Amino acid sequence: MKIGIIGTGSMGTILLESFIESGEISPDQFMITNRNRTKAEVLKKRFPEVTIGENALEVAHESEVIFICTKPLQFPEVLNQIKPACHSGKFLISITSPISVDQLEEVTECKVARAIPSILNRALTGSSLLSFGSRCQDEDKKVLKKLMSAISEPLVIEENITRVSSDIVSCGPAFFSYIIQQFIDGAVRQTNISKEDATTLATNMIIGMGKLLEKGHYTLPTLQKRVCVPGGITGEGIKVLEDEIGSMFDHLFQKTHAKYYEDQELIVDAFSNKSLK
Ligand SMILES: NC(=O)C1=CN([C@@H]2O[C@H](COP(=O)(O)OP(=O)(O)OC[C@H]3O[C@@H](n4cnc5c(N)ncnc54)[C@H](O)[C@@H]3O)[C@@H](O)[C@H]2O)C=CC1
């Protein structure tokens, strides 16, 4: 099976590297392309068996499964470019949240699905979020689930929880690394620990916590209970978190959803301006 990747920016690169590293897809199965060809050539140097397509259309012609890894507002242009290659035998996969599979089905004859990845997939871990269009048969669903299972734990989601799920799965690593960074900076400001030591300790702490949860020794609440000895020091810290975190995460989800709805409106305009319908 030939797999196409249109757009080898940050996420297209991560998908290529991860699929190859997982052993699920061999490099010679891939045809990739990028508007700025240099990015594709850099990958070709690392994986000589990968083929570079001249453009999106060539990739779509040559591939059965086509991942579109561009930014959402670049989709109309890509879809226009690949239109001559789009027919019911092709399987188009979008990795971006603000465009629904229904919207894509309206503008292409391909089978359509969405697979929202996470940077965690680079370590062949974390979740991915799948949504299937109405033209996908069981066989197509199996193909995509198998691909994404090689690099992640896929979950099929309904459209109405797309944003929040992507906030958790895809944005989550950035949110929590920011919080850990703040944790480190606070430690450095308030004590004599060096930034280097605080970073090492905090990084090991978060890796260890992931392993602990993975092994199933504790859940998030039981872990807290175990560490939080009654009348002890952790409890004092938790009280500060309870007082100061307040509605912070409510605001975060409100903001991401507001931006999402704005993006969706821009997408509707962009799709109609390109007269894709
Ligand atoms: N960064 C992340 O952690 C995640 C990103 N995503 C989604 O991944 C998508 C891509 O994001 P990034 O990789 O961060 O963006 P990026 O800007 O790094 O990559 C997009 C690439 O597409 C190329 N491109 C644009 N139009 C093209 C065309 N017509 N033909 C060929 N190549 C073209 C650009 O040159 C660029 O290299 C976005 O839609 C984003 O929502 C999804 C989950 C996680």
Ligand SMILES: O=C(O)[C@@H]1CCC=N1
């Ligand atoms: O389309 C999305 O939801 C993802 C999350 C991070 C960037 N893009």
